[in-house]
Amino acid sequence: MNSTTNGGKDAAKSVAKDAAPIPLIRKPAAGTSAGPPGSASKTACIRTFGCQMNVHDSDRMRRMIRDAGYAEVQSYEEADLVILNTCYVRENAVDRVRGHLGELNRLKREGRVKKIALTGCIGAASEAQQLEKQYGIDLVLGTHNTYELAEFVGLPGMEETYTPELPGTEGEHSAFVTIMTGCNYKCSYCVVPSVRGRMVCRPTENVVEEVRRLVGSGTRYVTLLGQTVDAWRAPDGSGKRFCDLLERVADEAPRVWFTTSHPSNMEDRTLRLIGEKDTIVGRLHLPVQSGSDRMLKVMHRGYKSERYRRKIEVFRESVPDGTLSTDIIVGHPGETERDHEETLRLVEDCSFDSAYVFKFSPRRGTEAAALSAEPEGAVPEDVAQRRFVEVLRAVEQNAFRRNRRKIGLVEEIYVRHGRSGGPNEESLGKAVGETWSGHAVHVRTGAGAGRYVTAKIEEAGPHVLYAGETLGPPS
Numbered sequence: 001m002n003s004t005t006n007g008g009k010d011a012a013k014s015v016a017k018d019a020a021p022i023p024l025i026r027k028p029a030a031g032t033s034a035g036p037p038g039s040a041s042k043t044a045c046i047r048t049f050g051c052q053m054n055v056h057d058s059d060r061m062r063r064m065i066r067d068a069g070y071a072e073v074q075s076y077e078e079a080d081l082v083i084l085n086t087c088y089v090r091e092n093a094v095d096r097v098r099g100h101l102g103e104l105n106r107l108k109r110e111g112r113v114k115k116i117a118l119t120g121c122i123g124a125a126s127e128a129q130q131l132e133k134q135y136g137i138d139l140v141l142g143t144h145n146t147y148e149l150a151e152f153v154g155l156p157g158m159e160e161t162y163t164p165e166l167p168g169t170e171g172e173h174s175a176f177v178t179i180m181t182g183c184n185y186k187c188s189y190c191v192v193p194s195v196r197g198r199m200v201c202r203p204t205e206n207v208v209e210e211v212r213r214l215v216g217s218g219t220r221y222v223t224l225l226g227q228t229v230d231a232w233r234a235p236d237g238s239g240k241r242f243c244d245l246l247e248r249v250a251d252e253a254p255r256v257w258f259t260t261s262h263p264s265n266m267e268d269r270t271l272r273l274i275g276e277k278d279t280i281v282g283r284l285h286l287p288v289q290s291g292s293d294r295m296l297k298v299m300h301r302g303y304k305s306e307r308y309r310r311k312i313e314v315f316r317e318s319v320p321d322g323t324l325s326t327d328i329i330v331g332h333p334g335e336t337e338r339d340h341e342e343t344l345r346l347v348e349d350c351s352f353d354s355a356y357v358f359k360f361s362p363r364r365g366t367e368a369a370a371l372s373a374e375p376e377g378a379v380p381e382d383v384a385q386r387r388f389v390e391v392l393r394a395v396e397q398n399a400f401r402r403n404r405r406k407i408g409l410v411e412e413i414y415v416r417h418g419r420s421g422g423p424n425e426e427s428l429g430k431a432v433g434e435t436w437s438g439h440a441v442h443v444r445t446g447a448g449a450g451r452y453v454t455a456k457i458e459e460a461g462p463h464v465l466y467a468g469e470t471l472g473p474p475s
């Protein structure tokens, strides 16, 4: 079981090597031109708001900007490019981001900041267009097309994918290991199968070798990646499935997670393994997309909501203190009010700890794009917006209720991002970490990324927990 009180999963403590810090460099003087990609004379600052999924997205963007030759800096004044990766769920979320955008607009007019990018949930919301004009934003991306940042920063355009195939980087405290590419599904709204082709799985030993190498060079957190990661099958015909590979990796690495899973492939034994293995984070991301069986059929998801609910029951039973997140699309062509109500009911039943809620936007060449072009096909924008907010609020209420149960518990926290903060950063001097149950925690510590600290949870919001002073030195 994933014990989250007092000590957590001790296996993690066996690797004591510090992670290499992100290089910080000074911004060149005003007027100095930025060098070519790879010259590290360009600087970028990423500010993350909201839930742990946003933290994960920021990690993806962090890798893109590094590949493009940017060094990461911690304050707006030092940055050529500022990325605000935003959250929409809180009542005053947009107002809060406006404060940051106002300051960035001023810095841009003074020639100190060159480019501003707005990403995440607010980037996908209806307010984004108005913000873009008002504050001179150079790039607006939603959570579904974060990959477009690659082209913006000068990398070859990445094809659309929900989980970019970014290789793990040796020597870093956390690394992504791609175990499969492509996808054998044909979801109505998704271009992955047409651009990535059918599923191709990496051999077991190949994956395990990479994990060993990463761990040997200091990596303490390995995330297994794939479009449908739980569909992985050993290509050697041995009949080994994802659960077998996960178990092997969990024996090698001190901390393991995986994403993204598909409900049709998720096996009960995988869900049980999460609870049994001390090195697997108790967090499950299982996209449901809709609570309506009718819409699931239109989307070609290949399961009914009942199957999804059963999987969640097994997960909650196996990992009672674990966290559950999902993806939900609202406003898919043909979605009725009744379909929407069924989604709200499923959100209530599953008590998600967080969710990526997408307002449908047509991707060229997909079946759903053709459907939305038909008369009566598209859900009107104002209706989709209302449903979007209703689903977000329902998720937030559930998450807030569940998070409050953590108050008073002493948790072992893995520091994902060390001390950060700019002039307007509320969390100045705090690190962002993750419990073994997969909760995001703000904790006051000077410990760097990749270290463990222990602290008592003192407050809870809908998306993050807030810990007090750390107890004892970091490990």
Ligand code: SF4
Pocket: 183, 184, 185, 186, 187, 190, 191, 192, 193, 227, 228, 262
């Ligand atoms: S499972 Fe569906 S949404 Fe996921 S990558 Fe495959 S086609 Fe796209």
